[in-house]
Amino acid sequence: MRLQKFSLPFSVAAAALTATALFVSPQATADPTAFAVHGPDPTAQSVQAQRGPYATSRTTVSSGTGFNRGTIYYPTTTSEGTFSAVAVIPGFTESESTMSWYGTTLSSHGFVVFTLEAEGGLDFPDARADQLLAALDYLVNSSSVRDRVDRNRLGVMGHSMGGGGTLEAANERPSLRAAIPLAAWHNTKNFPQVQAATLVISAEGDSVASPASHSEPFYQGLRSAEKAYLELNNGNHFTTNSYTPTVTKYAVSWLKRFLDDDTRYSQFLCPPPPPDSNINEYRHTCPV
Structure with missing residues (x-):
């Protein structure tokens, strides 16, 4: 009972x-904004593909406050919410066209990408940093694709003096989530306010911004919790200005991991790869 x-x-x-x-x-x-998973599960082949799984479109911007003209590349789907975004700027005397492949490739992997023409071809890194930040502000506040952009998931990229501008922009705006300086050049070597996860990409044969004088000191001086140093084997100062599977693999994986917080991509960053015909050296903090 x-x-x-x-x-x-x-x-x-x-x-x-x-x-x-x-x-x-x-x-x-x-918190539904704690991560942003876009696209199918990645593979070793997919992360280095020149074209990712997304159909894309683009729109040109004739001018803006604080930056020159540029092109915005974006996934066409409206069924997956907003996407992380990155602004990209070229180097000394270079045109926007040298960075256009990042627009077509990264947008097809699920990012909004704004490639810029510098205000002046002779602009030094600090001016390029200001232009990157102004472009991001325009992208999230005024652009025709602002409703597609997650304003809390922003990053910067740039080549040569644009790479130095990338580091300076991340130093000026610690809220940025990711930065990828490409064969970066800057007279300043330490950027103590950078909190963005930073992937420093250099090339072994770079005679303009040699790794020993630029990229290595940049990497060593970074205090950000997550950082990596990728030195391309036999590359030169301009290797990153056109599509390569290695640069694509690490740029896509880095932005997915640290802009989207998508841990599916950690496998391509940690453990580090052994030196091979494409990679001369890789240093890391090994993200999880």
Whole structure:
């Protein structure tokens, strides 16, 4: 009789506890902006593909406050919410066209990408940093694709003096999530305010911004929690100005991991690859 007496209340209590657990489960209460998973599960082949899984479009910007003209590349789908965004600027005397492949490739992997023409071809890194930040502000506040952009997931990239501008922009705006300086050049070597996860890409044979004088000191001086140093084997100062599978693999994986917080891409960054015909050296903080 005792078992009969207490069986009903016990079952009711158990059901109540189960229901409570369902309502307070981590998934139910998690911040929906904590991560942004876009696209199918990545593979070793997909991360280095010149064209990713997304159909894309582009729109030109004739001018803006604080930056020159440029091109915005973006995924055409409207069914996946907003996408992370990155602004990209070329180097000394270079035109926007030298960075255009980042627009077509990265947007097809699920990013909004704004490639810029520098205000002046002779602009030094600090001026290029200001232009990168102005372009990001325009992208999230005024551009025709602003509703497609997650304003909390922004990054910067640039080549040569544009790479130096990338480091300076991240130093000026610590809220940026990711930065990728490409064969970067800057007289300043330390950027103590950088909090963005930073992938420094250099080339072994760069005679303009040699790794020993530029990229290596940049990497060593960074205090950001996550950073990596990729030195391309037999590359030169302009190797990153056109598509290569190696640069694509690490740029896509880095932006996915640190702009989107998508840990599916950690496998391509950690453990580090051994030196091979494409990579002379890779240093890292090994993200998880």
